[in-house]
Each structure stands twice: as structure tokens, then as C-alpha cells.
Amino acid sequence: MQKATSFILDLELTEIKSLNAQYVLMKFRDENPLPPMQPGQFAEVRVDGSPNTYLRRPVSINFVDIERNEVWMLIQIVGDGTKTLAKAQVGDKINMILPLGKSFTLPQPNEKVLLIGGGVGVAPLLMLGQQLQELNIPVSFLLGARSAGDLLELDEFSKYGTVYTTTEDGSAGEKGYVTQHSLLNTAAFNRIYTCGPKPMMLSVASYARKHAIECEVSLENMMACGIGACLCCVEDTTEGNLCVCKEGPVFNTNVLKW
Amino acid sequence: MVNQKINLNGLELKNPVLTASGTFGFGEEFTDYMDLSRIGGIVVKGTTIRHREGNPYPRMAETPSGMLNAVGLQNKGVRYFSENIYPRIKDYDTNVIVNVSGSTIEDYVETAEIIQELSQIPGIELNISCPNVKQGGMTFGTSCVEAAKVVAAVRKVYKRHLMVKLTPNVTDITEIARAVEAEGADSVSLINTLLGMAIDAEKRRPVLSTITGGLSGACVKPIALRMVWQTANAVKIPVVGLGGISSAADAIEFLLAGASAIQVGTANFIDPAISPKIAEGIVEYCERHGFQSVSELTGAMIVG
Secondary structure (H helix, E strand, O other), rough: OOOOEEEEEEEEEEEEOOOOOEEEEEEOOOOOOOOOOOOOOEEEEEOOOOHHHHOOOOEOOOOEEEEEEEEEEEEEEHHHHHHOOOOOOOOEEEEEEEEEOOOOOOOOOOOOOOEEEEEHHHHHHHHHHHHHHHHOOOOEEEEEEEHHHOOOOOOOOOOOOOEEEEEEOOOOOOOHHHHHEEEEEEEOHHOEEOOOOOHHHHHHHHHHHHHOOOEEEEOOOOOOOOOOOOOEEEEEEOEEEEEOOOOOEEEHHHHEEO | OOHHHHEOOEEEEEOEEEEEEOOOOOOOOHHOOOOHOOOEEEEEEOOOOEEEEEOOOEEEEEEEEEEEEOOOEEEOEEEEEEEEHHHHHOOOOOOOEEEEOOOOHHHHHHHHHHEEEEEEOEEEEEEEOOOOOOOOHHHHHOOOHHHHHHHHHHHHOOOOOOEEOOOOOOOOOOHHHHHHHHHOOOEEEEEEOOEOOOEEOOOOEEOOOOOOOOOOOHHHHHHHHHHHHHHHHHOOOOEOOOOOOOOHHHHHHHHOOOOOEEEEOOOHHHHOOOHHHHHHHHHHHHHHOOOOOOOHOOOOOOOO
16 A cells, blocks of 8 residues: 555644634644645635534645644635634644645746736745745745735745735735736746636736746636545546646646636 | 344455545545454445546535535546555455446446456445436436346346445435345445536526536435335345435444444545544444344334
8 A cells, every 4th residue: 555645634823824814824833743735735614513614624734844844734714614714712722634735847948937916816926926036036926915904824825935015905016907907018037827716827827828828727616525435526628627636636737717 | 232233145354444435535545544354344436437527517516514526437447446445445454345337238247347356346336326427427316217227237247245235316216226125236225416506696507507406414324224224124134224314323223223333534524533432432323222133223213
């Protein structure tokens, strides 16, 4: 039998920080060393307590603090599941399966990379930025949100690269959508990594295609199992219906029918 | 020591816990979390004669204590299974049962013939109950005549254990069970999913691409239990109970109602390590209640 790569763990909540009315940052630790995790992978988090949260919730891995043996998750409060999760108290044990899915592909040395995130979709890009910095690859982040208060973890992102921002109302950075940022007219990139609302990713993918830039997107299709068993979260690709949980969530846009 | 072995009309199970088709992949997806040798068997993802892409996304909707699915038998076809997947899973230390579906009787027969060539597959589960395909599937399972025809045709060519999976979307499931028993089924498994639907009221659109889908999970358990009890009282062949089983206590209810074995389905999504825990819990129950063997639980409900 092959060695396990993902595990069912009861992780202890060590910190929960409200970032604004809609987002919380949760940090979890374990007594034992956490399993190796890669940027773009996710966890299936169990939310107990209500008939309306029957299935696990897929949550991106935001960051891994190896020294503190902590994994960070950025939660957008959208429904019953995330609402319940955000009420957890420090010290609570939360059951999760992790890490799951395929990670972003690392660039070739000398490639210029741009990480584009929108809303809660910025989550996996923090860990990716940190990993790229460790590889001495200069990182540019282009982060978009509705308004200044919705730009998340800017202090964290700025540790690993140059941060450019857009807001729809112009309250921070350039006004408009990420794909309208002036950076895209002035700088040439070889590779884009993106995660965020689907219209944003579609628009980023179309920009990348137009400029022949390699582009990887992280998808958030509705999931049940998270481990490739139920075949519910499929994306229609050039290779047929593929499970986002197992064959993704990161896909090169070349295989998507976008 | 409680004897956990179950003889399912010739099919030897080391314990009564199987995993349900469509909820357990090919078993490989679960080896990170549990030891497959600790359960009686796995029923692998539904197989058809030809490759099927399944239904378009979205294919699932969460519902109170359950979920709807409309996967639509996505699979790479039985030849791909026998050439590529079978070699990887054939040596599992448990029974590997293949779920077989089709659009026509010929499809079922041809698929069963190909599976018969695979010496380490001790049985098939004939799926005449999938609610998510346009042709075949549930239409065979909702008519006594059609169900009898397909079972008779497969029985002629398939010599190993023939389990027939029944749909609850009928007026009287016991009539279908009797019809397939009469044509030589070795066991029946029930229930497949209940036909249901969900609407996103804000968008005024159905949640599933197919509008309707199959309901599963804890919410269906009382219905499944009732149907297992009715069927166990109507046929002589063993009944394999499934529908919302999420704990050993649930599994024991199905055994007491008359099931000889059980399948764990949607609960695998919530706890991928649950099936061996259910097997252990059944043993613990037997010890507590003074049963020497798990098979004594079958039909042991006390009435009156």
C-alpha cells in the first residue's frame, strides 16, 4: 500500500481573527507535525451541529507556519456552514481532511510571475507567494476587492512580494477590476496564477490567452466528498469531465473550455 | 469472540459491512484513511458497456441531512475497467463487487460477460435503479416485467453472485424484489436514491443541471429501513440494506429489520474512515447483547 498523503485530523483552533464583517482568519495546530502541504491544496472541514451542514466544506490552505506547526485558513462567511465555523472558539477541535487536491505548478527559473486574487480567492496565493520567494522568484501580487476593507491580509502579502491592488469603488489602489490594472499594460509576465470569483478568473484567463501567458486557475466547484469518489464537482475539460477535488482544484487554462 | 462472517447466499463476507457503489470510487480513494481488509467488501463505481461522461455540472445539492446527486454514471466503460482498474484493485483483501448498469438488456448482458472473465470479482451488483440516466437505469427497476427480463438475461450468462440493486421509487418494492428473486438473483440490495429536487429560489433555477436527482444521506434512513423490513419479509434470498447508514447503530437497525449485510454510502463522504468503525461497533453490540455471531442479528427485531 502506498504511503498516505492526506489525513483525517482533529486540529486545535489557536487563533481566530475577524478581518471584517465577512471574513475571518482561522489558525489551527496539531500536537504532531502537520503533513506536508503545497500551495493550492485544500482541506475538507467538518462543521457539526446542524442538518444544514451535512457535508464537509472545502477550504483553501492559506498559509502554513512550519515553526509554529500551524495551518491558516481564510473563511468567507457565506452560508450556514461558514457561519457556524466562524463561531468556533480558541481551543476547539475541528475535524478536517487535509491536504487534498493538486497544487500550483512552480515556474521555471527566470520566469516573471503574477499572482492575481479576488475576494476570498486570495487565500491560496499567500502560501504560493511565500514558496516562490523561497525559490528566489520575484513575486507580484495583484489583488482585487469591492472596497478597501475587503482587501485581505495585505500586510502578509507584502512580506513576499510587491502588492498591487484594485477596488471597485476606488477606495484603495486603482479603481476597477484586476484585469483593468495598469500593471497589465506595462509589465510582461510569463506565468499567471489566479484564484477568485469565476467572472474574474474568466477575464484573467482571456487576458492570458491573448498574450500567450501560461495561466493556472484554482476552481471552486461545489463538492461533496473532496477525495475523488463522488464525481460531483466535475469541470468540463478537454480531457472530459474531471474532478476539481482530485484533478484540480488548480488547472492550466489550456485544458479548460473557457 | 463474536463470529462476524456472513454467508450471503454463497458469497463469503468477513463482516456485514460493504461500501455502496458511487460513494467509494474504486476503493483507492480511501486507502489513505482506512484499511480495506477490515470490511466485508466494496461495491465499486457503476460500470457500463461504453464510456459515459455523465451529466453536466452542477451535479449535487446539499439538502437537510442529505444530498441530491445527478452524476449520471460517469465512467470509462467496462473494458477500461477490466484493463486498467481491475489490475490495480483485484488483490485487495476484501470482496470487490462491480456495479453494472446499462441502457438496454444487451448492454447489461455484455457488461456482465466481460466482468465474468475477471476471476477475482466474486459478484456483480446489477443496478436497475439509477435515477439519473435518460435511458435504462431506473426504468428497468420500476417494472416487475422489465426487472425480471434483465435479471433473467444476465442470470443466463453470469455464474457468480448476482446482487440486484432496487429503487425505492416504486409503489411496492417487494413486488420487484420477488420478481428478481424468481429469475435467479442471489441477493437484493436496497435502497438506491430517492428521486428528489432542489431549487435556488433567488435565481429561480433548479440547482441540478438535470433538475431532478437522487436523494441520499441520513435523511433517507427511515424510508430505507422500512423498505428493507418489508422486503426481508417478502423474499427468501438475502437482503443487503442501505440508505443513510452513518453509524454502527444505524447498521444494526438494518440487520434487525432483516438485512443480512449492509452498505455504507453517503456517510463515506463525511467520514472516509467510517466503514471499519461500523464493523467494530456491530461486534461491540453483539458482545453487549450476548450474540455469538453477527448473522444472528438478521431479523432479530422483537415485535410485540
